[in-house]
Amino acid sequence: MLISKSTLTIKKSKFIGYLYKIENEEQIQTILKEIQKENKKARHICLAYRLKSQEKFKNDQEVGSPAKILLKLLQNNNLNTHLIIVVRYFGGIKLGQGGVQRAFKLAALELFKYK
Numbered sequence: 001m002l003i004s005k006s007t008l009t010i011k012k013s014k015f016i017g018y019l020y021k022i023e024n025e026e027q028i029q030t031i032l033k034e035i036q037k038e039n040k041k042a043r044h045i046c047l048a049y050r051l052k053s054q055e056k057f058k059n060d061q062e063v064g065s066p067a068k069i070l071l072k073l074l075q076n077n078n079l080n081t082h083l084i085i086v087v088r089y090f091g092g093i094k095l096g097q098g099g100v101q102r103a104f105k106l107a108a109l110e111l112f113k114y115k
Helices: 025-038 066-076 096-112
Strands: 002-010 013-021 044-051 054-058 081-089
Touching: 002 096, 013 025, 013 096, 025 044, 025 081, 044 066, 054 066, 066 081, 066 096, 081 096
Parallel strands: none
Antiparallel strands: 002 013, 013 081, 044 054, 044 081
């Protein structure tokens, strides 16, 4: 179930964040396929989730391991059955490792305003 969605633009790159309440791994795969279908031209789709005693993150070859930051946000907010996905559309300006990490974090933090 989608809880919130955010959109953020930083130096012409567009970041779209999604926060879901999840029940099982099959649901994660279904959601991810839907997000990939909706965002075919996206450069990276990073995600992190916590489901019961399981925690995982995937960086989709993005620089700086931003998905690890997404997982940390789930942990810090005590969200144990949730999935965060942040989609990046590259705007032509490189952000650098620190800039990428900050951008993904900001996109994810926007999701918690509406939680």
